[in-house]
Amino acid sequence: MNIGLLGFGTVGTGVYEIINKRKDFFRSLIGKDLNINKVLVKDTTKDRNINISKDKLIDNPYFILDDPNIDIVIEAIGGTAEAYAYIKHALTTGKHVITANKAVVAKHMKELMDLANKNKKAFLYEASVGGGVPIIKPLKQQVTLNDIEEIKSILNGTSNFILSKMIREDLEFTDALHIAQELGYAEADPTDDIEGYDVRRKLAILSTIAFKREVKEEYIHCRGIRTIKSVDTKVIKELGYTVKLLAKASFKSNKYYLSVEPSLLPDDSFYAKVENANNLISIIGNDIGELKFYGQGAGKFPTANAVVSDVLDILYNNYQNYGIDEGTYKLCNNTDLVKDRYYVRLSPKHTLSDYVLKVVKEEKIADKIIKTGDHIIFTTGNIELKKINSFINNVKESIKDEFYAAIQ
Template structure:
């Protein structure tokens, strides 16, 4: 069984290490060699720590994609355009494909699954959601047996690490982000993580599987943690609560509601206990009830482990197909499914002008004033998605992100 590896960065080298150190075990299990025969890299002359792979390196992807002796292609280059083209080409050439690329899976999931099914090949992506936490395969299995009613999850280690630091050490957002970047939890450009886009992609993948219909990223209401400041953390802690970035999916009689946004939680909540870069996914089915999946949401070896688990499923012919849009009836994105209370903070020194005050009065959303003075903090009445979205959109017309916070 020959593998072509596209990319030799963090995930790629992790996959190589796991397969190499467990070579004898794989031979015993499958009765044959499991070999990474070719590896795509950008710089052929770069000195690499894994010396034994030197004669396997190429900077031409088609040396792998057109090789008839390669059975499985693992895409680990990242990005969207090239990765998508290579995955599609490999499936057309009759190869099994594995990827950890959530951006490609979220955007092209149905097309690539249909193409894999047409060519009787596997398209697997366990590592694209929750890193080392096995959730994609168990969810596929449960969808066969259950109607999935709800998904609740913490799916971004960077945001969770930042919020954990802010809560534990009373840090401001910028301080916690700086620590996350120095430790390698956050990229130099952390936008995808702190604005919720990374989580939105992962929720789109899980929801597409769970509801058997194609869910697009743009179908998901999304807000990140950028506007949460030390003053908010202090107020939330004084109220006896904590805060997490949660991804939620609800399904009820062909209506669904999907959201990624910061949520205030009881300290006793299971989600409140998820610290640092760990992930948690909870699914609720009509027969199975609630199942929780917890573990390392990122990292070289946890993510690579998920990729190699997909390799084993291909070897054992244990992957099947994942049907999307099997039902004739269409889903409706119904924002009326959810109403909730929101914590809202406005910083008057900079942002509380007459227009903002008039906006708060016009919307008639105030339920309880918690603090006044340097910051005005209040809780809203029970309001729906449309009303809170309109309020946030209008607030942005008058004040910058650093002078307000809205937390579910």
């Protein structure tokens, strides 16, 4: 069984090392050799800190994609346009495909699944959500037995690390982000992580499987963590809470509610104890109840391990590309289905502080009001998001751009 590996970065080298290290075990397990016999790299002459024959390195992806001796293609180059083109080409030419590329899976999931089904090949992507946390395969199994009612998850190690540092050490967001970048938790451009886009892609993938409907990224209400300040984390701690970037999807009354946003959680909750790069994914089925999946959501070997688990499913012929229902359905992104409690900070100019405080009291949506410095902070009872948004817009309109509002 021959594998072509597209990309030899963090994930690609991890996959290569795991397969080489356990080659004898795989042979005894499945009765055949498992070979990575071609690896796509940008520079075949580069010195690499890994034991690999130079003969395996190629710089033309079609030496893998069009090779009739290659059975499985593992895409590990990242990006979107090229990765999508290579995955589609490989499936079209009758190869099994494995990827960790959440951006491609979230955007093209239905098309690639349909293509894999047409050619009777596997399209597997366990590592695209949760890194080393096994969630895709268990979720596929559960949707055959259960109607999935809810998904609730912490799915991004970068944002989780930043929020943990802010809560524990009273740091400002920019300081915590800088530490995350120095330690390798955050990229030089952290936009996808801190604005919630990375989590939104992962939630789109999970929701598509769970609800058997094509869920696009743009369906999902999304807010990141950039607006959170140390004044917020201090007050949140005093209230007995912590804050996490949560991905939530639920199904009620034949409608779907999907969101990615910072959420307050009691200090003693299971989610509050998820630290650094760890992920927690909870699913609720009508018969099974709640299942929780916890583990490392990123890293070389956890992610590579998920890729290799997909390889084993192909070797055992233990895969199924589930179809996506094209029937009519209605998505509800933000208002009607879910009521929640909200944390709101208003930071008006000093001269307008009394006026804003008066408006907050008159609206009668606050169950607790805190005045600290130039900030007016309040929490609400269970109300609809559209009511909070309407309040913020009304205040903005009345005093124009004289304050900054943050909602958690």
